[in-house]
Amino acid sequence: MERKYEFSWDLLGDIEEGRPHMGNTTRVEVYRLMQFTFRDIIEKHVGWEKTNEIFYDAGQLAGKEFYFHMLEKTDDLNQFINQLQDVLKELGMGILRIEEADMEKGELTLTMSEDLDCSGLPETGYEICTYDEGFISALLESFAGIPFIVKEIDCWCTGDRTCRFSAKAKNEGNQSEK
Amino acid sequence: MISDEARLLLDYLEVQLYDVKTKQDIPTSLANDVGFLQLDKTMKIIRAAVVELGNGNLSYQINGKGYVLGSLKSLQASLRNLTWKTKAIAAGDFSQSVHCLGDFSDSFNSMTKKLEISIHEIKEIQEHFEMIFDTIPDMTIISNIEDGTVSAYNQAFLETMKFTKEELENKTILITDYCNDLDEHARFIERLMKDSFIKNAEINFHGKSDQIITGLVSSRIIKIKGVPHTLSVIRDITELKVIEKKLRESEELHRLLADNAADVIWTMGLDGKFTYISPSVEKLRGYTVAEVLAQSPEEVLCPSSLIHLQKGLENASQLIQNNLPFKVFRGELEQPCKNGTTVWTEATVSGIYSEDGSFIGMLGVTRDISDRKIMEDEIVRLSVTDKLTQSYNRLKLDETMEEQIQLAKIATVPFSILILDIDHFKRVNDNYGHQVGDQVLVELVAILQNHVRSDDVVGRWGGEEFLIILPNTGLEGSVGLAEKLLSLVGANIFTRAGRVTISIGVAAYQGDLSQESIVSRADSALYLAKKNGRNRVEYLK
Numbered sequence: 001m002e003r004k005y006e007f008s009w010d011l012l013g014d015i016e017e018g019r020p021h022m023g024n025t026t027r028v029e030v031y032r033l034m035q036f037t038f039r040d041i042i043e044k045h046v047g048w049e050k051t052n053e054i055f056y057d058a059g060q061l062a063g064k065e066f067y068f069h070m071l072e073k074t075d076d077l078n079q080f081i082n083q084l085q086d087v088l089k090e091l092g093m094g095i096l097r098i099e100e101a102d103m104e105k106g107e108l109t110l111t112m113s114e115d116l117d118c119s120g121l122p123e124t125g126y127e128i129c130t131y132d133e134g135f136i137s138a139l140l141e142s143f144a145g146i147p148f149i150v151k152e153i154d155c156w157c158t159g160d161r162t163c164r165f166s167a168k169a170k171n172e173g174n175q176s177e178k
Numbered sequence: 179m180i181s182d183e184a185r186l187l188l189d190y191l192e193v194q195l196y197d198v199k200t201k202q203d204i205p206t207s208l209a210n211d212v213g214f215l216q217l218d219k220t221m222k223i224i225r226a227a228v229v230e231l232g233n234g235n236l237s238y239q240i241n242g243k244g245y246v247l248g249s250l251k252s253l254q255a256s257l258r259n260l261t262w263k264t265k266a267i268a269a270g271d272f273s274q275s276v277h278c279l280g281d282f283s284d285s286f287n288s289m290t291k292k293l294e295i296s297i298h299e300i301k302e303i304q305e306h307f308e309m310i311f312d313t314i315p316d317m318t319i320i321s322n323i324e325d326g327t328v329s330a331y332n333q334a335f336l337e338t339m340k341f342t343k344e345e346l347e348n349k350t351i352l353i354t355d356y357c358n359d360l361d362e363h364a365r366f367i368e369r370l371m372k373d374s375f376i377k378n379a380e381i382n383f384h385g386k387s388d389q390i391i392t393g394l395v396s397s398r399i400i401k402i403k404g405v406p407h408t409l410s411v412i413r414d415i416t417e418l419k420v421i422e423k424k425l426r427e428s429e430e431l432h433r434l435l436a437d438n439a440a441d442v443i444w445t446m447g448l449d450g451k452f453t454y455i456s457p458s459v460e461k462l463r464g465y466t467v468a469e470v471l472a473q474s475p476e477e478v479l480c481p482s483s484l485i486h487l488q489k490g491l492e493n494a495s496q497l498i499q500n501n502l503p504f505k506v507f508r509g510e511l512e513q514p515c516k517n518g519t520t521v522w523t524e525a526t527v528s529g530i531y532s533e534d535g536s537f538i539g540m541l542g543v544t545r546d547i548s549d550r551k552i553m554e555d556e557i558v559r560l561s562v563t564d565k566l567t568q569s570y571n572r573l574k575l576d577e578t579m580e581e582q583i584q585l586a587k588i589a590t591v592p593f594s595i596l597i598l599d600i601d602h603f604k605r606v607n608d609n610y611g612h613q614v615g616d617q618v619l620v621e622l623v624a625i626l627q628n629h630v631r632s633d634d635v636v637g638r639w640g641g642e643e644f645l646i647i648l649p650n651t652g653l654e655g656s657v658g659l660a661e662k663l664l665s666l667v668g669a670n671i672f673t674r675a676g677r678v679t680i681s682i683g684v685a686a687y688q689g690d691l692s693q694e695s696i697v698s699r700a701d702s703a704l705y706l707a708k709k710n711g712r713n714r715v716e717y718l719k
Binding site for chain 1: 243244245247248249251252255256258259261262263266269271273274277278
């Protein structure tokens with residue numbers, strides 16, 4: 001398949017150079033405008049389920065690149081979480097918190113408050129943060145070196161006040177869950 | 179007024195909200211209402227979730243949707259995150275902080291900071307303690323009082339006990355395994371339990387090689403996790419004990435030698451007071467050791483010798499003050515004895531220094547030299563005595579005359595000499611033999627010595643010639659004495675020889691520069707006496 005926009009960090013461009021007056025920030029609405037128009041058109045083309053897959057995968061790619069370019073490598077879970085919390089907060093992406101973490105079992109419960117994707121959205125009755133799911137799974141995989149399946153269990157869109165994610169290390173037994 | 183149905187609904191809701199037990203049926207009119215049933219379900223979930231959260235059950239699974247449930251979930255998420263952070267802090271990650279719980283966040287973060295500082299301080303203290311513990315040069319151990327298990331030991335312990343670190347790693351060490359006397363150890367623990375602290379108790383134990391180690395143990399009871407332990411610092415004094423024993427033996431040996439030596443051995447400080455004196459002093463001076471130790475320098479030495487001691491002490495003090503070595507002193511001293519006599523001694527005094535080179539005192543050996551002194555006096559006497567007559571010899575006469583000349587020159591004190599010769603002495607020898615002649619000489623000397631002053635010097639000048647030196651005597655006095663002697667000799671009946679006469683030449687000092695000059699004048703006077711008929715006194719003016 002011919003590729004024209006295979007992702008690389010360089011595609012984000014030199015923002016300082018390119019936006020000397022506007023700077024590198026924009027409003028959340030703009031981000032959501034782009035995401036939900038994407039979601040709308042893609043859904044029309046490939047359906048709801050496939051769209052979720054695409055967003056999950058896109059989130060994974062973003063998470064992987066994000067880890068590589070924005071975080072410093074560490075083997076310590078606390079240090080990793082601290083860094084991630086700081087960067088996510090600094091970039092206005094959300095407030096990450098850990099509820100439970102058992103790395104031996106490969107199980108984590110995380111929450112993302114004031115989430116960039118969904119906080120303040122109208123209740124739709126179903127979880128919408130599939131991009132976040134992929135994003136978080138790639139971050140955990142990059143940190144731990146093993147793949148993770150991340151599932152949103154509570155979402156603003158289902159009436160909750162914070163997005164809650166359940167992450168489980170992927171093994172042969174649960175590979176089919178994705 | 180409300181309808182009965184509404185009243186039933188209100189009763190039902192009140193029970194749900196206010197009562198502990200909720201056995202209240204849904205009002206019949208609403209029992210099949212889907213909307214009410216959904217609401218009722220959510221209300222019951224909220225009630226259950228609030229109860230669980232209120233009881234502290236943070237893992238309670240809150241199912242259901244909606245704003246209130248979502249907020250409860252958010253609260254649950256915050257509390258669970260708080261739990262996670264607290265665990266992380268408990269594990270030592272002080273980078274954790276809370277930001278979403280209002281005033282609590284500040285309090286929590288402040289507590290975390292204080293905890294971090296405290297833990298840091300405790301760690302520093304622990305590190306310092308461990309460093310000190312490990313570098314204490316004495317063996318230091320912490321052991322459980324109950325079972326004797328050693329929970330900590332330092333490098334000195336390994337070195338003294340001859341263990342390597344690897345040998346003791348992951349092994350249970352029981353202090354009792356290394357005690358030589360378990361009863362002694364039990365008594366030690368009993369005493370420690372009673373007093374909480376024991377200082378410098380001497381205990382024998384052994385290390386890996388079974389070699390006995392003597393330790394000076396100081397212990398204190400400490401509590402580790404509530405369990406009483408002993409913190410013990412043990413100074414290895416094994417070598418010290420050996421040295422102490424050797425020193426004691428050596429001291430005993432030296433004291434034995436000192437106590438039994440004929441010489442008097444003593445030590446003295448720079449203040450001139452004895453610090454030790456051997457018992458032989460009693461034999462030397464008649465005083466007991468106690469008496470001598472109490473004596474002042476003036477009581478120890480005769481005045482002429484005391485000057486030596488005072489000067490010696492003065493010199494020694496100066497040398498010590500200037501960090502110069504003590505000069506060994508050797509000299510003859512006269513010491514008073516208890517019976518009123520004196521005894522001549524020879525003392526050799528040297529400095530005593532400690533291992534670090536500091537001056538401690540003086541060590542002296544005093545020897546009785548009375549016999550030697552007598553012998554020396556005898557030698558001196560013999561060297562100036564004529565063997566036959568026991569009067570002074572020519573050597574003594576020469577010395578005395580020289581002294582008188584010098585004295586006369588300086589102090590213009592007059593002196594005179596008599597030279598006398600036995601008349602016709604050859605006849606005595608020829609007629610009676612030399613033995614009789616010798617006897618005449620001896621008897622003549624006796625007459626002369628018995629009739630001169632104590633400071634007059636009578637000596638044999640040669641053959642039958644005698645010379646008498648009369649200090650502080652002018653010509654007139656000396657002529658008078660000569661006449662007297664002439665008369666006495668003439669009146670004496672010599673053994674076997676009978677009557678013997680003498681001739682005397684007198685000369686008084688006249689500013690003579692040498693003895694030859696005065697002797698020559700006396701000789702000339704003697705010649706004149708011989709010439710004028712013998713048995714007479716002549717002098718030259």
